[in-house]
Amino acid sequence: MNINNEKDARQQIIITAAEELFAHFGLRKTTMEDIASKSKMGKSTLYYYFKSKEDIFAEVIHKESKILQGKLGKNIQLADTPQAKIDAYVYTRMKHLKKLSNYYLTLTDEYLEQYAFVEQARQHFLEYEMNSLISILQEGIEDGAFQVADVEETARAIAIAIKGLEYPLLIQKEPNDMESTITSMLNILFKGIESR
Amino acid sequence: MNINNEKDARQQIIITAAEELFAHFGLRKTTMEDIASKSKMGKSTLYYYFKSKEDIFAEVIHKESKILQGKLGKNIQLADTPQAKIDAYVYTRMKHLKKLSNYYLTLTDEYLEQYAFVEQARQHFLEYEMNSLISILQEGIEDGAFQVADVEETARAIAIAIKGLEYPLLIQKEPNDMESTITSMLNILFKGIESR
DNA sequence: ATTCGACTTAAATACGAAATGAGTCCAGAT
DNA sequence: ATCTGGACTCATTTCGTATTTAAGTCGAAT
CATH class of the missing domain: 1.10.10.60 (Homeodomain-like)
Structure with a gap:
């Protein structure tokens, strides 16, 4: 060894x-x-x-991705309600995103590199994201905290909304606050907008 | 004349x-x-x-944008509840998007054209979108159908979620169904995921 | 007021020569 | 046997330049 x-x-x-x-x-x-x-x-x-330069790059991406996943996992664990876990997930992801985007989000400095492994890394992260969200949702359902028709579709819906949050982060030069928008989205996620 | x-x-x-x-x-x-x-x-x-070729292109974009806005306006009017209006808005937008994206969403065929007027058109459409959503929300609040803390932030949150929906539409080659994901997102929007 | 052929000019393209840099080979060190 | 690096190959990129293309102007004709 x-x-x-x-x-x-x-x-x-x-x-x-x-x-x-x-x-x-x-x-x-x-x-x-x-x-x-x-x-x-x-x-x-x-x-x-x-093996190659791409191989090194792939490793770098992989490492970065693991670091984020580590942070996410840790912060999810620290939160004690399912709601707090989702909060933690979204905020952690957003905070880390700018850095990670340097590597595998096409739009920042090297545009549109159509490397297969970048797409693959993205795919892997999406899977991780879906699994994380599904776990949290399921825990929330067992807790009685959440009420969800289709767990998978709900997770996907959340993932897509998060994806929407990425967009302004990537194209906007000034790092807009976002804070209040994220709060607002999470509020909708939990409560919906219909009167009750 | x-x-x-x-x-x-x-x-x-x-x-x-x-x-x-x-x-x-x-x-x-x-x-x-x-x-x-x-x-x-x-x-x-x-x-x-x-005046110029760009000028013609700007007109083309403008026209396309107006057509979509026309469709959206019409379909919002046809819907009779605030919920149905939001449904109509989101579905209409998604259906039309592929076509519109040919012109002013960077990623499709001509990548990353950083034309100022494309950005401007996007900005204008975002304003239109925000105004539409704000109107619908306000109507829903007056109706007693919706309960919303901050109308503007809520509208922005919805707009961002819609933006997230665009992403797979633009990069994915096969036009994924999306149907059920959209349904799921709208369901969350209205009801939230917390037990009640 | 409107149209178009002829023109200008800046930018895009084509292409060959030169330089760069990814990846290989092998001889030598540990 | 596990490593290391100097010297090499060769495909790709860059560069300089000649050529073409196409946006935009002008002025004469209708």
């Missing part, structure tokens, strides 16, 4: 170097040479640890 | 020709020559009626 740790450590050095470079200069403008010199290795050494 | 009608008619011919060409080939691949020959006029004649 010692040898393997050593290998892992070197991989991490590479990924960390790549991460910073990608964040600064984007995928295209970052060369393997750059990553190598920042990692203090020869370029070919990178190819001992990773 | 006769003269003016004649002028309007010729403008309409040009706009219609341009519309079809833009829809087929996009803004960049459509030349003024193309528009002229489709309109059976000389190219310079176009400049008698319009």
Whole structure:
């Protein structure tokens, strides 16, 4: 395991170097040479640890994604009611999004990179999101806190609304407050707008 | 007025020709020559009626936008409860969207055209959307049908959720049903997910 | 007032030459 | 055997320049 740790450590050095470079200069403008010199290795050494540049990029995305999922999981756990869990989920996601968007949301700096693995990462995250929401909803239903006709469709509806929140975050230059809009959306989600 | 009608008619011919060409080939691949020959006029004649190619494009977008607004207005009027009006609004918008997106939603065929007037048209439509939603909400509140803390924020929340619905419509190739997701979202909007 | 052919000019395209950078190979170090 | 990196290949990108295209103007004709 010692040898393997050593290998892992070197991989991490590479990924960390790549991460910073990608964040600064984007995928295209970052060369393997750059990553190598920042990692203090020869370029070919990178190819001992990773198959390709895309492979490194994929790892960076994967790592970022896991970090967000970690944060989300943690904050969901800390919240004690199903409502608070949803609040936590949405707020955590929104706060982290700007950073994550640097990597796998097409529109920010490198536009429309149609990499298959970016699409795949997005898909994976969507699955994670759906599962998280479904869990929370189900817990809420068992609690008696929520009343939902179709859990899956409801989760999808929430996911889509969150997606709508992403949009202004990505195109707007000034980071609009959003705060009150999110509050408003969550309020609708829980209470609806019909009189009762 | 006769003269003016004649002028309007010729403008309409040009706009219609341009519309079809833009829809087929996009803004960049459509030349003024193309528009002229489709309109059976000389190219310079176009400049008698319009200031520039962008100007024609702006008119096309404007016209499309007005058509959608007309449809929306009509269908809102036909619906008799506030709930039905919101239903009508959302469904009408979604049905029409694919077509409209050809013109002013960046992602479809000509990517990321950062034309100022496209952004402006979007902004105008958003204003229209907000006003429509605010009206419906206000009517619903007066009716006693709706109970809403902040009308404006609520309208914005709904607009954002609708924006989220657009996303899969634009990137997904197969026109997913969406039907049940929309139903689900509207259900949440009205009833919320909390037990009552 | 309206139309169009002829023209100008800026931008897009085409293309070959030069440079860059992803990925390979192999010899040598640990 | 596990690693490392210098030297290489070759596909892609960049660059400089010649050529074409197409937006927009002008002035004469109707």
